[in-house]
Amino acid sequence: xxxxxxxxxxxxxxxxxxxxxxxxxxxxxxxxxxxxxxxxxxxxxxxxxxxxxxxxxxxxxxxxxxxxxxxxxxxxxxxxxxxxxxxxxxxxxxxxxxxxxxxxxxxxxxxxxxxxxxxxxxxxxxxxxxxxxxxxxxxxxxxxxxxxxxxxxxxxxxxxxxxxxxxxxxxxxxxxxxxxxxxxxxxxxxxxxxxxxxxxxxxxxxxxxxxxxxxxxxxxxxxxxxxxxxxxxxxxxxxxxxxxxxxxxxxxxxxxxxxxxxxxxxxxxxxxxxxxxxxxxxxxxxxxxxxxxxxxxxxxxxxxxxxxxxxxxxxxxxxxxxxxxxxxxxxxxxxxxxxxxxxxxxxxxxxxxxxxxxxxxxxxxxxxxxxxxxxxxxxxxxxxxxxxxxxxxxxxxxxxxxxxxxxxxxxxxxxxxxxxxxxxxxxxxxx
Amino acid sequence: xxxxxxxxxxxxxxxxxxxxxxxxxxxxxxxxxxxxxxxxxxxxxxxxxxxxxxxxxxxxxxxxxxxxxxxxxxxxxxxxxxxxxxxxxxxxxxxxxxxxxxxxxxxxxxxxxxxxxxxxxxxxxxxxxxxxxxxxxxxxxxxxxxxxxxxxxxxxxxxxxxxxxxxxxxxxxxxxxxxxxxxxxxxxxxxxxxxxxxxxxxxxxxxxxxxxxxxxxxxxxxxxxxxxxxxxxxxxxxxxxxxxxxxxxxxxxxxxx
Numbered sequence: 001x002x003x004x005x006x007x008x009x010x011x012x013x014x015x016x017x018x019x020x021x022x023x024x025x026x027x028x029x030x031x032x033x034x035x036x037x038x039x040x041x042x043x044x045x046x047x048x049x050x051x052x053x054x055x056x057x058x059x060x061x062x063x064x065x066x067x068x069x070x071x072x073x074x075x076x077x078x079x080x081x082x083x084x085x086x087x088x089x090x091x092x093x094x095x096x097x098x099x100x101x102x103x104x105x106x107x108x109x110x111x112x113x114x115x116x117x118x119x120x121x122x123x124x125x126x127x128x129x130x131x132x133x134x135x136x137x138x139x140x141x142x143x144x145x146x147x148x149x150x151x152x153x154x155x156x157x158x159x160x161x162x163x164x165x166x167x168x169x170x171x172x173x174x175x176x177x178x179x180x181x182x183x184x185x186x187x188x189x190x191x192x193x194x195x196x197x198x199x200x201x202x203x204x205x206x207x208x209x210x211x212x213x214x215x216x217x218x219x220x221x222x223x224x225x226x227x228x229x230x231x232x233x234x235x236x237x238x239x240x241x242x243x244x245x246x247x248x249x250x251x252x253x254x255x256x257x258x259x260x261x262x263x264x265x266x267x268x269x270x271x272x273x274x275x276x277x278x279x280x281x282x283x284x285x286x287x288x289x290x291x292x293x294x295x296x297x298x299x300x301x302x303x304x305x306x307x308x309x310x311x312x313x314x315x316x317x318x319x320x321x322x323x324x325x326x327x328x329x330x331x332x333x334x335x336x337x338x339x340x341x342x343x344x345x346x347x348x349x350x351x352x353x354x355x356x357x358x359x360x361x362x363x364x365x366x367x368x369x370x371x372x373x374x375x376x377x378x379x380x381x382x383x384x385x386x387x388x389x390x391x392x393x394x395x396x397x398x399x400x401x402x403x404x405x406x407x408x409x410x411x412x413x414x415x416x417x418x419x420x421x422x423x424x425x426x427x428x429x430x431x
Numbered sequence: 432x433x434x435x436x437x438x439x440x441x442x443x444x445x446x447x448x449x450x451x452x453x454x455x456x457x458x459x460x461x462x463x464x465x466x467x468x469x470x471x472x473x474x475x476x477x478x479x480x481x482x483x484x485x486x487x488x489x490x491x492x493x494x495x496x497x498x499x500x501x502x503x504x505x506x507x508x509x510x511x512x513x514x515x516x517x518x519x520x521x522x523x524x525x526x527x528x529x530x531x532x533x534x535x536x537x538x539x540x541x542x543x544x545x546x547x548x549x550x551x552x553x554x555x556x557x558x559x560x561x562x563x564x565x566x567x568x569x570x571x572x573x574x575x576x577x578x579x580x581x582x583x584x585x586x587x588x589x590x591x592x593x594x595x596x597x598x599x600x601x602x603x604x605x606x607x608x609x610x611x612x613x614x615x616x617x618x619x620x621x622x623x624x625x626x627x628x629x630x631x632x633x634x635x636x637x638x639x640x641x642x643x644x645x646x647x648x649x650x651x652x653x654x655x656x657x658x659x660x661x662x663x664x665x666x667x668x669x670x671x672x673x674x675x676x677x678x679x680x681x682x683x684x685x686x687x688x
Binding site: 070071266278279281282335336344347348371372373374376377382383384385386387388389391392393429430 | 476480483484485486487488489490501523524525526530531533534537538539540542543546
């Protein structure tokens with residue numbers, strides 16, 4: 001009953017918003033393309049230098065991860081982006097005439113990337129991160145378009161989104177866009193260096209880092225301020241940490257080299273990329289040029305140091321939990337991560353000060369204990385070390401104990417997790 | 432992990448087990464034991480494949496012997512290398528679905544998966560017998576009949592006609608069936624029926640699984656799991672059996688595709 005009422009209310013509120021949106025949004029917001037780029041001829045798109053640059057930029061944008069189905073042809077679409085509103089499969093973006101973008105003009109592509117409006121005029125769901133891609137420079141968009149047009153065409157019809165009512169009604173997006181979409185290319189900050197601006201451009205635009213590393217509201221929207229302050233990734237049960245220099249839950253103590261190392265090799269002296277970030281490293285950031293990685297590091301290191309998250313006082317006495325956790329840690333974890341929690345340099349990550357241990361919820365550490373896993377396999381680290389899964393060996397109570405212990409040991413000050421928090425992570429899908 | 436338990440439970444046995452443990456590289460697999468050792472001097476992390484793949488060996492055993500106690504995690508030791516490499520790729524592509532394995536292999540390169548497959552394929556360790564559900568003699572007899580003769584009525588070939596007379600498989604693509612736990616065998620045949628496990632087309636195992644009834648699956652799995660492995664458990668030589676069905680995996684040689 002409550003659910004039904006909530007839906008009616010949602011529809012009502014959205015309808016008002018749609019009307020308001022229509023009223024305010026009648027003028028065309030789309031930023032016009034530079035005149036010279038409105039007609040791009042076919043010969044221009046065949047330029048191998050342009051195509052190579054497009055390939056690099058498509059990697060920087062991690063396009064293939066969503067636009068390739070598991071085990072499918074690259075860029076032929078099909079992988080579903082799970083959202084709390086339903087599944088949105090990414091379309092085929094190979095140059096097939098019928099099912100891909102074979103018949104698209106560059107202007108069509110630009111409108112998709114920059115304005116989030118499909119070739120047929122449909123408003124696109126922001127699972128396609130046009131809220132970030134709108135910042136991409138037209139020259140870069142053209143290079144990506146040329147690269148996509150150079151791919152072998154794959155005939156594969158894109159699947160329609162499967163969304164719950166009322167989210168399947170595309171026009172609800174008029175209101176959403178009005179509230180949360182700020183169309184416009186990246187504008188350099190003249191007070192900052194060229195390197196900082198390059199980093200900001202990559203992080204805020206193609207890299208679309210903020211899509212995960214920020215908190216979404218009930219309508220799946222981000223604050224719009226590119227805060228990179230960390231957030232739960234909806235429907236995936238991973239926490240994307242604060243990329244600012246926050247103590248205990250952010251990148252405090254990370255050097256520029258640590259950031260570059262993690263993005264290039266999958267691990268740094270401060271931690272290992274895991275969950276969705278492992279895929280970002282293996283498919284995208286490891287291929288970025290050192291200059292670009294350093295620019296990203298410079299930009300991230302300039303983010304404000306947000307106040308340290310303080311562990312709230314526990315409503316129960318957690319000493320027994322921590323004691324049990326310490327015992328399990330000594331038995332199961334210390335041989336690799338060390339009694340001091342400092343890991344083994346270049347092999348096993350430290351847990352002391354590790355942002356994936358101290359993130360506010362505790363889901364990352366819980367899932368790593370349950371799943372184990374390899375450090376990301378990269379060109380720089382082709383035979384990665386791994387951690388055994390403990391799902392079959394440790395009970396929910398044991399996992400809660402050891403995770404709580406590592407979240408409070410050494411320099412860590414994060415809230416404990418409880419036994420009842422663990423079971424849902426045992427059944428979270430991995431993709 | 433049995434050895435680990437022994438080490439923990441009876442410290443007096445340590446000296447007896449120590450030599451074996453060192454040979455087997457056991458310290459890496461026995462965290463508590465390693466910590467004890469670490470108390471006096473930090474143990475350097477060995478730069479070995481075995482150490483790197485601790486995530487695999489936690490369930491499948493340091494030498495791929497499987498874990499009979501789990502009644503599920505299959506033996507990998509001695510399985511043909513192409514078969515093992517291909518299975519890792521299938522998990523990565525979603526052609527085999529088992530969430531912990533799919534997560535595990537997500538970011539491994541084909542080259543690394545090949546190296547891991549090679550490691551397990553050359554291991555030679557004794558078989559462990561796992562528990563088999565108590566079933567009537569008639570059911571086991573039915574299982575034996577299918578394994579050794581098939582079922583002409585449903586055009587079902589005998590398991591032996593591909594997996595070898597001794598059911599030890601054939602190099603380099605066909606896995607052995609001896610020494611696998613009942614739960615593992617029956618869930619694989621079930622997965623092939625429901626399409627959550629598949630292989631290169633034409634997928635002969637999918638055809639075969641669909642010619643088996645659920646009762647047949649129980650019977651075949653139980654009979655296979657209850658057999659004692661032969662003295663020579665090596666897979667038969669390449670080309671020594673001619674499969675009765677067209678199988679995609681056998682058409683592609685040595686590519687692991």
